[in-house]
Amino acid sequence: MNQCIAILDFGSQYAQLIARRVRENRVFSRLVSPTISPAELREMNAAGLIFSGGPASVYEQSAPRCDPGLLELGLPVLGICYGMQVTCQLLGAHVEAAPAREYGRAKLDIIEPAGLMGRINSPAGVWMSHGDMVHTLPEEFIPLARTANCPIAAVRHRDRPVFGVQFHPEVTHTACGSQLLRNFLYDICGCSGDWEMGNFIAGAVAEVRQRVGPEDRVICGLSGGVDSSVTAALIHEAIGDRLVCIFVDNGVLRKGEAALVESTFRDHFRIDLRVDRAADRFLAQLAGVVEPQEKRRRIGHEFIRVFERHARTVPGARFLAQGTLYPDVIESGHGYSGHAANIKLHHNVGGLPADLDFELIEPLRDLFKDEVRLAGEHLGLPAEIIWRHPFPGPGLAVRIIGEVTAERVALLQSVDEIVIDEIRAAGWYRKIGQAFAVLLPISTVGVMGDGRSYEGQHVVALRFVETADFMTADWVHIDYEVLGRISTRIMNEVPGVNRVVYDVSSKPPSTIEWE
Ligand code: XMP
Numbered sequence: 392m393n394q395c396i397a398i399l400d401f402g403s404q405y406a407q408l409i410a411r412r413v414r415e416n417r418v419f420s421r422l423v424s425p426t427i428s429p430a431e432l433r434e435m436n437a438a439g440l441i442f443s444g445g446p447a448s449v450y451e452q453s454a455p456r457c458d459p460g461l462l463e464l465g466l467p468v469l470g471i472c473y474g475m476q477v478t479c480q481l482l483g484a485h486v487e488a489a490p491a492r493e494y495g496r497a498k499l500d501i502i503e504p505a506g507l508m509g510r511i512n513s514p515a516g517v518w519m520s521h522g523d524m525v526h527t528l529p530e531e532f533i534p535l536a537r538t539a540n541c542p543i544a545a546v547r548h549r550d551r552p553v554f555g556v557q558f559h560p561e562v563t564h565t566a567c568g569s570q571l572l573r574n575f576l577y578d579i580c581g582c583s584g585d586w587e588m589g590n591f592i593a594g595a596v597a598e599v600r601q602r603v604g605p606e607d608r609v610i611c612g613l614s615g616g617v618d619s620s621v622t623a624a625l626i627h628e629a630i631g632d633r634l635v636c637i638f639v640d641n642g643v644l645r646k647g648e649a650a651l652v653e654s655t656f657r658d659h660f661r662i663d664l665r666v667d668r669a670a671d672r673f674l675a676q677l678a679g680v681v682e683p684q685e686k687r688r689r690i691g692h693e694f695i696r697v698f699e700r701h702a703r704t705v706p707g708a709r710f711l712a713q714g715t716l717y718p719d720v721i722e723s724g725h726g727y728s729g730h731a732a733n734i735k736l737h738h739n740v741g742g743l744p745a746d747l748d749f750e751l752i753e754p755l756r757d758l759f760k761d762e763v764r765l766a767g768e769h770l771g772l773p774a775e776i777i778w779r780h781p782f783p784g785p786g787l788a789v790r791i792i793g794e795v796t797a798e799r800v801a802l803l804q805s806v807d808e809i810v811i812d813e814i815r816a817a818g819w820y821r822k823i824g825q826a827f828a829v830l831l832p833i834s835t836v837g838v839m840g841d842g843r844s845y846e847g848q849h850v851v852a853l854r855f856v857e858t859a860d861f862m863t864a865d866w867v868h869i870d871y872e873v874l875g876r877i878s879t880r881i882m883n884e885v886p887g888v889n890r891v892v893y894d895v896s897s898k899p900p901s902t903i904e905w906e
Contacts, residue, residue, distance in 0.1 A: 401455050425442075507574050603710060
């Protein structure tokens with residue numbers, strides 16, 4: 392079991408960021424509820440605790456607090472912002488509203504340049520975001536640093552390994568933040584840096600082998616996306632041909648998608664892959680449907696029918712593998728509160744009938760997306776799969792505005808292929824969160840050769856967004872040259888398109904997809 396830093400999440404917008412920063416320093420970390428008990432922490436093999444920031448004020452009645460017993464465990468504690476205020480208050484300090492709220496950059500003068508503040512040059516640029524501050528300290532505390540507006544900007548306890556910083560070491564604007572976290576993790580918590588992808592995979596493989604008996608089989612729905620691909624590769628590493636993957640070609644995938652999945656998983660990994668070419672069934676379901684949610688509903692239902700039919704043909708199928716990631720686990724409640732209770736089912740398999748009674752296997756549930764990609768590299772997946780942009784479950788059906796027909800799908804597939812080709816060739820693919828084209832249900836007038844074009848000529852919109860988490864997004868300020876090349880190729884190579892436009896809307900108020 393890896394050493395672990397438990398991060399008590401007091402509601403900070405940066406809580407996940409803290410977890411990632413710790414992991415970047417090769418120490419495993421997990422967000423936990425502030426109500427966690429000392430006994431639960433011991434079970435986690437915690438080497439130290441970080442108390443996150445949060446929006447409340449510690450002197451409010453309803454402010455989140457933690458069990459004071461956590462400070463009696465002898466484990467090192469680093470309180471950040473609200474986390475510092477809570478920690479110091481529990482140990483007798485007085486916290487009140489700061490005379491001036493402090494947001495943004497501040498200059499930190501270091502009083503004690505050792506321990507937590509070791510190897511950091513003073514003054515240091517730090518990022519502040521607080522309205523309250525520790526006003527007076529009991530004499531067991533020693534101030535470590537100050538800023539102009541915050542005389543107690545960092546502290547340590549005289550006798551216990553308890554530390555606090557009013558600024559945010561986890562954000563990149565705090566340039567010394569990484570050094571401070573390393574000081575905490577390595578010098579204070581005594582971590583050994585054992586969180587390493589190779590070790591993680593070995594551990595996850597061992598766990599799958601232990602759960603899945605010799606007569607059991609695991610079913611995995613492969614979508615071709617990075618999460619399900621890494622899940623399949625990892626489980627295959629653990630149990631070989633007792634893994635059965637099911638790939639449903641619903642007819643609204645990218646061009647060549649089935650071939651890519653087959654060559655990767657069947658030819659290269661030698662996985663038992665069942666491909667269901669069900670395009671006709673799906674397109675029949677979509678005939679005449681223009682309403683986006685209805686498209687989603689029909690595709691979802693049909694997927695379940697097809698998946699179920701395959702699943703029933705696999706003898707001994709006891710487990711269903713899913714590519715649930717850590718942010719999904721966090722989103723659906725705190726990660727450290729039992730294993731199965733908080734799982735958010737993947738939209739594709741959430742509706743399987745109750746008599747298909749699977750136990751879930753989710754080997755990636757502790758990983759962030761970038762860690763999943765790293766795991767994919769370790770497992771030997773091709774870069775084309777590891778670095779793919781996300782693709783929605785309902786596929787091109789929600790990028791074809793209006794009715795979905797085989798002809799319109801084929802047109803959009805050709806456009807999509809050109810878009811992705813050109814973005815890759817120009818070196819933009821990895822700088823973009825998601826890039827795609829949308830087929831609009833309108834005709835506009837054009838001129839081709841010497842004639843006017845109108846009937847049967849369509850408009851295609853290009854949508855390229857950059858985003859950290861797909862919750863908010865901005866349109867990509869891509870080179871005009873690249874846009875121009877894409878547009879020219881689409882018009883020359885795809886009959887039926889005589890106009891290309893670029894979408895310059897952010898999310899919010901728009902969404903990423905058009906439907
Ligand atoms: P929106 O359009 O809501 O998209 O800004 C955010 C992210 O979610 C993807 N998306 C979907 N994924 N089923 C999926 O599996 C869906 O129905 C669906 N709708 C949107 C979208 O591609 C983007 O990455």
